[in-house]
Amino acid sequence: MPSPDRKRKTMRRSGYDTRADARTALARVLECEHAGVYLDDAQTFADYLIGWLDAKARQLKPTTVARYRDYLRNDLLPAFGAIRLERLTHQHVDQFVRTQLAAGRGPVTLRRCIATLSSALNAIRQRSLTHNAARYTAIPLPHRVERPCWTTEEAATFLGYCHLVDDPLTKLFEVLICTGMRKGEALGLQWADVDLEARLLFVRHTLVAVDNSRLVLSTPKTPGSRDWIALSTRAVQALRRRGRRHRAEALTGTASNERGLVFCRPEGQPIRPEHVLRHFYELAEAAGVPLIRVHDLRHLAATIMNRVRSSAGHGVQDPAALHFVDHR
Known part of the structure; x- marks a missing residue:
C-alpha cells in the first residue's frame, strides 16, 4: 500500500490461528487502502x-x-x-x-x-485510522448534587466578618461577589485593565497553576469571557481600597509587583488559587455561613444582579439585595 511519501510498501502479517483470521486481517488492510488510510504496522x-x-x-x-x-x-x-x-x-x-x-x-x-x-x-x-475506538464508550453519569447558594444576607454576613477581622483577601471576595468573575480571572487581573473612573474592567488574563506548581497568566476559559465588565459602586470602592493598600505596601518597600496584579501577596507575587479556596472555607466557617465553593460566588453574583434588575424594572426596591450592594 502507498506510504505518505507515495512509495509502495509491502505489509506483512503473520501469526494467525486460522485462515479465516488471516482473511479478516487482509480485508482490514484493503479497507484502509481503499479509504486512503496509511497503516504503519x-x-x-x-x-x-x-x-x-x-x-x-x-x-x-x-x-x-x-x-x-x-x-x-x-x-x-x-x-x-x-x-x-x-x-x-x-x-x-x-x-x-x-x-x-x-x-x-x-x-x-x-x-x-x-x-x-x-x-x-x-x-x-x-488518514491514520478508519474509526475512533473511544467515541461510543459508555460511562455512567455522576449523580447530580444540588449545591447551596448563599442568600444576600449570608453574603453580607460573610463580608462583614472579613471586614471585621481585616482579612487581606476581603477585597478579592468582594469583587468576586460584585462582578461574578472567575477566581483565576480576578487573580490575573492587572491594574492596566481597570478603569475606575469609567467603572469598567477588562478580563484579559486568568491565573492558572500548571502541574500544580508553576503559576502562569493564560487566556480566559472561553472566548466570551474576554470582555468588559461594568462595576457597581461597591466594586469600585473595593478596588479603590485595594489600590490604597497596594500603594502603601509599595511605599514600605515590601511589594515588587512587576506584573501589576490587582490582587497579590504583600511582596507582590501572585496568590495561589488553592490558597484562596482554603482560606475561603476558613473564613466561611468562622463567619457561620454555609460552606460553598468559591465558584458558587458566580451564581450568587448573578442572583444579586437579577434581583436588583428586577426590582428596578418594577419600580420596587429589593431591600435584601440593595442592602448587600450598599453595605460598607
Missing part, C-alpha cells in the same frame, strides 16, 4: 499518543497540556501503549473503563480521561 499506540500530544501542545493552553500529559502517563500509556495502533478496538477501551469503575475510579475523572483518548483517536482526519 510498526507503530504502537504509545508512539502515536506521544507524537499526538507533542503536536497538540502547540495549540492548547498549558493547563490543558498538563492534564492531557497526566492522563497519558498515568492511564492511557500503561493500558494501551503496547498495542499496535491499527489493532486498538472498542473492546480494549470498554475493558479499561469497566476495570477502572470496578476499582472505584470516579466517573467524572474517567469521562475526562476517555475524552482525551477520543480526542487523540480523531486521527481519521489525518
Whole structure:
C-alpha cells in the first residue's frame, strides 16, 4: 500500500490461528487502502499518543497540556501503549473503563480521561485510522448534587466578618461577589485593565497553576469571557481600597509587583488559587455561613444582579439585595 511519501510498501502479517483470521486481517488492510488510510504496522499506540500530544501542545493552553500529559502517563500509556495502533478496538477501551469503575475510579475523572483518548483517536482526519475506538464508550453519569447558594444576607454576613477581622483577601471576595468573575480571572487581573473612573474592567488574563506548581497568566476559559465588565459602586470602592493598600505596601518597600496584579501577596507575587479556596472555607466557617465553593460566588453574583434588575424594572426596591450592594 502507498506510504505518505507515495512509495509502495509491502505489509506483512503473520501469526494467525486460522485462515479465516488471516482473511479478516487482509480485508482490514484493503479497507484502509481503499479509504486512503496509511497503516504503519510498526507503530504502537504509545508512539502515536506521544507524537499526538507533542503536536497538540502547540495549540492548547498549558493547563490543558498538563492534564492531557497526566492522563497519558498515568492511564492511557500503561493500558494501551503496547498495542499496535491499527489493532486498538472498542473492546480494549470498554475493558479499561469497566476495570477502572470496578476499582472505584470516579466517573467524572474517567469521562475526562476517555475524552482525551477520543480526542487523540480523531486521527481519521489525518488518514491514520478508519474509526475512533473511544467515541461510543459508555460511562455512567455522576449523580447530580444540588449545591447551596448563599442568600444576600449570608453574603453580607460573610463580608462583614472579613471586614471585621481585616482579612487581606476581603477585597478579592468582594469583587468576586460584585462582578461574578472567575477566581483565576480576578487573580490575573492587572491594574492596566481597570478603569475606575469609567467603572469598567477588562478580563484579559486568568491565573492558572500548571502541574500544580508553576503559576502562569493564560487566556480566559472561553472566548466570551474576554470582555468588559461594568462595576457597581461597591466594586469600585473595593478596588479603590485595594489600590490604597497596594500603594502603601509599595511605599514600605515590601511589594515588587512587576506584573501589576490587582490582587497579590504583600511582596507582590501572585496568590495561589488553592490558597484562596482554603482560606475561603476558613473564613466561611468562622463567619457561620454555609460552606460553598468559591465558584458558587458566580451564581450568587448573578442572583444579586437579577434581583436588583428586577426590582428596578418594577419600580420596587429589593431591600435584601440593595442592602448587600450598599453595605460598607
